[in-house]
Amino acid sequence: MRKEASMDQWRALYDITDHLKQMEPWNLFFDTDLLCIQSEEAENIVFVSIMGRAGQCFGYTVYEGMEGLADFDMIATADHSGLPMDYLMYEQSSLCCYWGDREEVPPPQKKNITALGRKYRGRGQWPYFQSYKRRYAPFTPDAREVDVMIRAIGQAIALVEEMNRGQLKANFDAGDALWRIADPVTGQWRSEIAPLPYRQKTYPMLDLADEVLKKRLQLKPMIDVCLIMEFAYLNGAVKDDHEDRPVNPLLFIVADEDQEMILSMNMLSPKDKEEEIVLGFFVNYVLEYGRPDMIRARNPWILTALDKLCEDCDIAVEEENMELMDMIIADLRDRLGS
Numbered sequence: 176m177r178k179e180a181s182m183d184q185w186r187a188l189y190d191i192t193d194h195l196k197q198m199e200p201w202n203l204f205f206d207t208d209l210l211c212i213q214s215e216e217a218e219n220i221v222f223v224s225i226m227g228r229a230g231q232c233f234g235y236t237v238y239e240g241m242e243g244l245a246d247f248d249m250i251a252t253a254d255h256s257g258l259p260m261d262y263l264m265y266e267q268s269s270l271c272c273y274w275g276d277r278e279e280v281p282p283p284q285k286k287n288i289t290a291l292g293r294k295y296r297g298r299g300q301w302p303y304f305q306s307y308k309r310r311y312a313p314f315t316p317d318a319r320e321v322d323v324m325i326r327a328i329g330q331a332i333a334l335v336e337e338m339n340r341g342q343l344k345a346n347f348d349a350g351d352a353l354w355r356i357a358d359p360v361t362g363q364w365r366s367e368i369a370p371l372p373y374r375q376k377t378y379p380m381l382d383l384a385d386e387v388l389k390k391r392l393q394l395k396p397m398i399d400v401c402l403i404m405e406f407a408y409l410n411g412a413v414k415d416d417h418e419d420r421p422v423n424p425l426l427f428i429v430a431d432e433d434q435e436m437i438l439s440m441n442m443l444s445p446k447d448k449e450e451e452i453v454l455g456f457f458v459n460y461v462l463e464y465g466r467p468d469m470i471r472a473r474n475p476w477i478l479t480a481l482d483k484l485c486e487d488c489d490i491a492v493e494e495e496n497m498e499l500m501d502m503i504i505a506d507l508r509d510r511l512g513s
Contacts, residue, residue, distance in 0.1 A: 201227030
């Protein structure tokens with residue numbers, strides 16, 4: 176059950192965010208230079224990324240735990256993965272603050288600003304907060320999330336102050352990170368420079384346990400068909416009475432490359448598992464039509480789920496030439512106005 180943040184929590188978040196902005200931390204950090212905050216519970220770590228070094232998109236992002244670090248890595252390595260940024264942004268979970276224009280501030284947060292008597296003027300001066308959660312549309316943070324941001328930025332400010340005083344000097348290019356660590360016994364905080372842990376996202380690799388079914392798939396004739404598969408968010412917000420925040424519809428799309436037509440399009444619910452959707456389509460398609468001689472995909476949910484099966488069925492897999500799918504997705508979004 177969602178619990179909204181109290182006005183005292185919002186006041187504290189605006190206070191600490193205004194303080195951080197006055198320090199202009201983007202002059203010290205690139206958005207890939209993480210500040211690591213570890214509380215008394217050793218496993219409770221959050222990672223803070225400061226945005227704005229390039230002179231645009233000022234703000235900060237808080238990633239929770241090692242899964243959050245994996246989400247950060249996914250975003251940071253987007254240029255190498257080839258995955259569309261508009262997919263990755265909705266595939267990650269994080270807590271963000273942006274300094275933007277008044278029109279960008281969500282209505283509930285405008286009411287908070289007014290109620291708290293805050294005064295912001297000019298473009299790029301209005302703070303607003305977004306909670307990102309995979310499968311869902313960005314939404315105003317709840318009470319727990321606001322508390323996480325308050326605690327994380329409070330300790331990040333201490334690191335910025337020490338950097339400004341020259342007490343900390345990290346070589347981020349060499350893998351250093353700035354750490355703020357609470358003693359598990361006394362609760363006292365200390366700062367140090369230590370390596371950044373490494374964590375990548377992992378995806379389930381599937382193999383059919385039913386050997387009879389696997390043999391049936393292998394014996395199906397090879398057909399001259401190239402299937403293009405992709406997951407794509409519609410970048411919308413759909414209210415669901417069973418969820419405490421709007422859903423961002425996720426589609427699994429399969430197209431025939433030669434015919435340039437959509438063969439299948441499924442909308443996933445937040446509880447559906449990507450790998451099961453992919454496997455279900457693959458098995459049903461091969462049983463009905465035969466083994467396609469090629470599958471094109473770039474999404475790791477698809478590539479990992481089908482890796483073993485495609486090898487067993489002698490189906491080639493390529494991760495390039497996704498232009499047709501990009502056109503299909505753009506057309507779908509245009510038609511739906513998303």
